[in-house]
Amino acid sequence: LKRAYAENIKPLEEHYHYDSFFNLPLTDMDIEAKPFVLLIGQYSVGKTSFINHLLGDPPKGYPGSNVGPEPTTDRFVAITHGAADRVTPGNAAAVNPNMPFTGLQAFGNAFLQKFQVAEMRSSILDHVTLIDTPGVLSGEKQRIGRNYDMPQVCRWFAERSDLVLLLFDAHKLDISDELKDVIEALRGHDDKIRIVLNKSDQVSPRQLLRVYGSLMWSLGKVFKTPEVSRVYISSFWKVPYSDKNTGVHEIFDQEKEDLFRDLLDIPRYAAVRRVNEVVKRARTAKVHALVCATIRQMMPAVWGGEKRQREIVGNLDVVFTAVSIEHGIPPGDFPDVSVYKKRLDLWLETGKSLRSMPKLDKPLIDRLDECLKVQLSELMGLLANPRWSEGADEAASFLPRRLALGTTPPHGSRAWEAGGDQQLVSVVRGERDALLREKDALRSEKLQREQDAIRSERESVRAELHA
DSSP states (O other), rough: HHHHHHIIIIIHHHHHTTHHHHHOOOOOOHSSSSOEEEEBBBBSSHHHHHHHHTTTTTTTOOTTTOOSOOOOOOOOOEEOOOOEEEEEHHHHHHTTTSSSHHHHHHHGGHHHTTTTEEEEEOOOOOOOOGEEEEBOOGGGGGSSSSOOOHHHHHHHHHHTTEEEEEEEETOOOOHHHHHHHHHTTTOOGGGGEHHHHEEEEOOOHHHHHHHHHHHHHHHHHHHSSOOOOEEESSSOSSSSSOGGGGGHHHHHHHHHHHHHHHHHHHTTTHHHHHHHHHHHHHHHHHHHHHHHHHHHHHSSSSSSSHHHHHHHHTTTHHHHHHHHHHOOOGGSOOHHHHHHHHHHHHHHTTTTOOGGGGGOHHHHHHHHHIIIIIHHHHHHHHHHHHHGTTTTTHHHHHHHHHHGOOOOTTTTTTTSTEEEEEEEEOOOOHHHHHHHHHHHHHHHHHHHHHHHHHHHHHHHHHHHHHH
16 A cells, blocks of 8 residues: 555645645555544543543543543543653644654644653553543634644644544533534545434433434534434543433443444454555545646646636636546545635745646546556455455454443553553464465465476476477
């Protein structure tokens, strides 16, 4: 996958200034990185408590975490596996080539001061990286103190995440302007979003019905799609359920298990999702290249350039339609017109003009098409092999035993370290040994075929010499 991107997709991105309109080029670490799970929500909805619950409720939480009814998490925190508990500041993490956060440098020092990486020992973190976010504020608070673009930062993480959990508190269902902007920035990643109605045990069953209806009504106004997102209703922390609704505790347990099952599926399908994200990026890069080439073709050679430039920028939807008709591109592959126009305006403010856009480079486009049709298709064929998922159910089964139904072993106990971890290690080792044996067999078979071919050719030459 790295080779396919570097040889066939990245050259087209560099030629057509893809990073000025979308994202920086992918690095090897971006492709190799463990899957991300992004948690978003307003303040005090239980994001940090949810993460600590997944980690087995360590006594002090993950390194640097705070929990409280007030806005306690004031920064983005990536919780990942490490040999010891420690916190790495954002600027240091962004320049570390062994961490998948180099792309965050595009948001500047103001954001990096509000970002850090927390490392700790945890079996779950061997497979995923959890992203805790600051609580989205409401009212005047959201307009002051944010010296970075939070919706775009959330979009950056969502593009690299396999799952996005949008948390709501059963007592706070209002969607602020900033949360609405964040949700709209996640457009295009709807398949990754799961809604979590947390602290549901704090209201009566009758109130819970009304809360659920109000939440769906509010989300329908923001998502603006006919599909209904899955909503998980439970309470995700170590405290036992409240006695306000004892009749629905079983439902809470089932919802919790369903969400944990979604989390368990993440490592199993991580490689497929990586290919999927690269394919999406390649299709977007191709559309961007064709739009740039069309705009360049529409510009006059000598006079009237400024007037023509204003007309093109003001009618980008016409340009998109022309590209769609001429090159047979589906309308769903095009970016949002208003967002693309803003980025084009920013690009023009740097002193460039539409005349400086690259012309159509047919070999680059053909190379990208060939990559999509052949290389990435063959890669998906390899990933469809059942061997990739053999033992996945066994390896994943340790998480529900730890977290389901309030039977979580104490953090650091022998029950925590044994059982699931040893089973996972044995399955992974068995899978590795099987792959090595298969590789050795293929190598021996290939060597045998080469020797047979050399022997046959030698006999043929001897026969010709004898004749």
